[in-house]
Amino acid sequence: MNGSVVAHNWSGYNSVYVDITDLARYGDDLNTIVVRVDAQTMEGWWYEGAGLYRHVWLVKRDATYIATDGNCVYPRRGPDGAWSAPVTGTLGNIGKDSAAVTIEATLNDPDGRAIATQTAGGTVPSLKPADVALTIPVAAPRLWSVETPTLYTLRTRLIRAGKTVDEQTLRIGFRILRSGADTGFYLNDRPLKINRTCNHQDHAGVGVAVSYTL
Structure with a gap:
């Protein structure tokens, strides 16, 4: 914020909130906000250099x-x-x-x-x-x-x-949700089979597409 580091979030998957009230310049003075991604430090065992995963919002309250x-x-x-x-x-x-x-x-x-x-x-x-x-x-x-x-x-x-x-x-x-070891999962008092997949991100140096709704 205006040339000073004010927050550091170590995970690209987690959200972070920064209150910049005390850091803002008021009146006609220009404010500069920079969000920088640095993927030099590994977070896990896979390649992580895909950038930002979520929106960056400026909220006035x-x-x-x-x-x-x-x-x-x-x-x-x-x-x-x-x-x-x-x-x-x-x-x-x-x-x-x-x-x-x-x-x-x-x-x-x-x-x-x-x-x-x-x-x-x-x-x-x-x-x-x-x-x-x-x-x-x-x-x-x-x-x-x-x-x-x-x-x-x-x-x-x-x-x-x-x-x-x-x-x-x-x-x-x-x-209404309920489940039992012998009866399985019920949604609204009706049995429901939960189908699922394991989707793993594969950046491979070219980035990754993430659904907007996730």
């Missing part, structure tokens, strides 16, 4: 924000058969003072219609992460399966002083 990958939701069916979607939002705050916030989570069905909204309040201390949790009840969701991979969309908004300061969306599916 409010002082109070939802952390990168800070939304966690795990749809589940209770013992009574009722479904719910517990949501936990991990928040950050680089402001000087604690921030009182509200998390609003809206679940949209596969057709884009909002079917449920829940809110929860909390306080995010300065320079410390904080979790805000809530649970969305879901009546009779359409289940995800191999034949019909039905997905819902969870939209989470971070509200401060009546204003939306950050927002994230997640695609989620409702499904």
